[in-house]
Amino acid sequence: MFTSIIIVLVLLVTGYVLRSIIKPKNYPPGPRWYPFFGSSYVVQQMSRKYGTQWKGLSKLARDYSTQVLGLKLGRELLVVVFGEKNLHQVFTQKEFEGRPDSFFLRLRCLGKRLGITFTDGPLWKEHRQFTLKHLKNVGFGRTLMEKEIQKEMLTVLEYIDRKKRKSVNVKEVLPLAVMNVLWRYVAGEKIKEDRLKSLLEILNMRSRAFSMAGGWLNQMPWCRYFMPRMSGYALIAKMNKEISDIIEEAIKKHKCNAVEGTDFIYSFLREIDENKETYTEEQLKTICLDLLIAGSQTTSNVVEFAILAALRNQGVQQKMYEEIKNTLGDDVPSWGDSYRLTYTSAFLLEVQRFFTIVPLAGPRRVLEDTQIDGYLIPKNTTVLISVADLHFDAGIWDKPHEFKPERFIDETGALKNSEHMYHFGLGRRRCPGDSLAKSFIFITFVGILQKYRIDCSNGILPSDEPNVGLIAAAKPFTVDFVPRTSCDSSN
Numbered sequence: 131m132f133t134s135i136i137i138v139l140v141l142l143v144t145g146y147v148l149r150s151i152i153k154p155k156n157y158p159p160g161p162r163w164y165p166f167f168g169s170s171y172v173v174q175q176m177s178r179k180y181g182t183q184w185k186g187l188s189k190l191a192r193d194y195s196t197q198v199l200g201l202k203l204g205r206e207l208l209v210v211v212f213g214e215k216n217l218h219q220v221f222t223q224k225e226f227e228g229r230p231d232s233f234f235l236r237l238r239c240l241g242k243r244l245g246i247t248f249t250d251g252p253l254w255k256e257h258r259q260f261t262l263k264h265l266k267n268v269g270f271g272r273t274l275m276e277k278e279i280q281k282e283m284l285t286v287l288e289y290i291d292r293k294k295r296k297s298v299n300v301k302e303v304l305p306l307a308v309m310n311v312l313w314r315y316v317a318g319e320k321i322k323e324d325r326l327k328s329l330l331e332i333l334n335m336r337s338r339a340f341s342m343a344g345g346w347l348n349q350m351p352w353c354r355y356f357m358p359r360m361s362g363y364a365l366i367a368k369m370n371k372e373i374s375d376i377i378e379e380a381i382k383k384h385k386c387n388a389v390e391g392t393d394f395i396y397s398f399l400r401e402i403d404e405n406k407e408t409y410t411e412e413q414l415k416t417i418c419l420d421l422l423i424a425g426s427q428t429t430s431n432v433v434e435f436a437i438l439a440a441l442r443n444q445g446v447q448q449k450m451y452e453e454i455k456n457t458l459g460d461d462v463p464s465w466g467d468s469y470r471l472t473y474t475s476a477f478l479l480e481v482q483r484f485f486t487i488v489p490l491a492g493p494r495r496v497l498e499d500t501q502i503d504g505y506l507i508p509k510n511t512t513v514l515i516s517v518a519d520l521h522f523d524a525g526i527w528d529k530p531h532e533f534k535p536e537r538f539i540d541e542t543g544a545l546k547n548s549e550h551m552y553h554f555g556l557g558r559r560r561c562p563g564d565s566l567a568k569s570f571i572f573i574t575f576v577g578i579l580q581k582y583r584i585d586c587s588n589g590i591l592p593s594d595e596p597n598v599g600l601i602a603a604a605k606p607f608t609v610d611f612v613p614r615t616s617c618d619s620s621n
């Protein structure tokens with residue numbers, strides 16, 4: 131009897147092990163799978179060796195001569211797509227519109243599958259539309275928003291001024307400024323500065339600690355009990371507590387009408403009062419969380435990279451300054467000026483290509499068995515979209531590893547259509563915050579250049595090699611902002 135049980139157990143384990151290492155028929159090429167871990171080890175190893183996950187995955191795809199890389203992380207099937215045709219397909223086809231339902235993503239959404247960023251199907255569609263419509267109704271993405279951005283840009287300048295030419299770490303001021311604009315439309319007011327600072331610090335740590343695939347915590351959720359810190363669990367729990375407190379406080383104030391004017395939270399609370407099924411306080415909280423997480427660091431990191439690139443390319447900086455001075459004089463910049471400031475706009479596009487903020491977009495979940503490039507992608511496979519790889523594709527960009535704003539200017543001197551740029555994604559899941567991001571980046575950067583020369587007093591240029599986790603960020607650096615005088619312009 132005992133022997134039979136042992137034999138059955140051995141057969142079951144062998145069956146499980148065999149099943150876990152056999153790839154589905156016509157699955158995309160990639161490294162071999164090991165029991166329990168799949169190809170996790172190879173992915174970790176390559177990411178470490180090449181500095182970032184996207185570079186490691188890109189090298190793996192080249193090693194297997196494929197534009198569709200087939201992997202398995204723990205029990206999760208994961209496919210990474212490369213090349214413009216495949217990116218276009220995943221960004222725009224309905225079969226790829228899902229989001230995975232993993233432990234890591236549920237944890238990020240305060241424990242439930244709610245909000246916009248990590249839901250799909252009717253809930254996602256309804257709430258994405260509702261959120262965009264009501265944010266717009268209260269002024270988001272309209273001319274009014276530009277005034278808020280200009281106000282925040284002036285506070286950034288005041289901050290620099292107060293530093294009296296001492297070296298400045300722009301990380302201390304830029305994320306706060308973006309968050310203030312965003313929160314103005316969501317909750318009608320600013321988040322208290324000390325709270326915001328601690329929240330941004332946690333968001334930074336979280337972004338550095340995780341990769342798009344969710345890391346060990348996603349593949350072995352139980353590891354949180356043994357190593358809460360090392361697995362990143364403690365960090366996410368802290369972030370959830372901090373963000374929840376901020377959002378709950380804002381909702382409470384709205385419930386007793388203690389916030390003046392109109393904003394997104396008021397619109398949502400009205401829907402809750404009408405007893406609409408999916409309109410709950412938990413859903414409101416998670417949407418606010420989605421906007422806070424998706425909006426702040428992505429946008430401020432671009433401005434930070436722009437400052438870094440201006441510092442490293444003094445000739446380019448002077449050319450932009452002259453363009454700004456000759457076109458705007460001392461007028462406060464607005465988004466409408468981006469068409470007149472051709473060279474500066476080309477520079478900002480090049481910043482967003484060269485330092486792709488979201489190198490791996492997604493994750494997406496395949497809603498039914500489908501194909502990419504002739505390979506089978508089974509239902510529920512997770513798909514990552516390698517945007518950064520395309521932004522460095524030598525078939526599209528001339529000398530892609532050189533920083534050249536001119537590549538975005540045509541023979542007539544006009545700004546070139548950026549058709550091969552996918553920094554905000556594409557299709558129905560395209561970034562809904564691009565209007566805020568674009569205006570903020572342009573107005574803040576031009577506002578700074580108009581008043582200051584970006585320099586480094588010790589003569590050592592900071593590295594342009596980014597830190598890449600969930601998103602790309604510049605390695606910590608400081609700059610000297612030297613006030614411009616009328617003699618600075620050659621015209």
Ligand code: HEM
Pocket residue numbers: 246247248258312420421424425426428429432487488491492493494552553554555556558559560561562563564566567
């Ligand atoms: C430079 C700044 C930004 C970049 C590079 C960026 C990039 C992206 C990308 C690539 C996606 C698409 C992901 C996919 O296709 O699966 C996305 C989605 C999203 N972004 Fe942004 N984003 C930026 C700023 C913002 C801002 C300011 C907001 C806030 C209003 C925001 C809110 C969102 C949300 C809520 C989603 C999820 C949309 C959905 O799943 O339907 N983003 N972003």
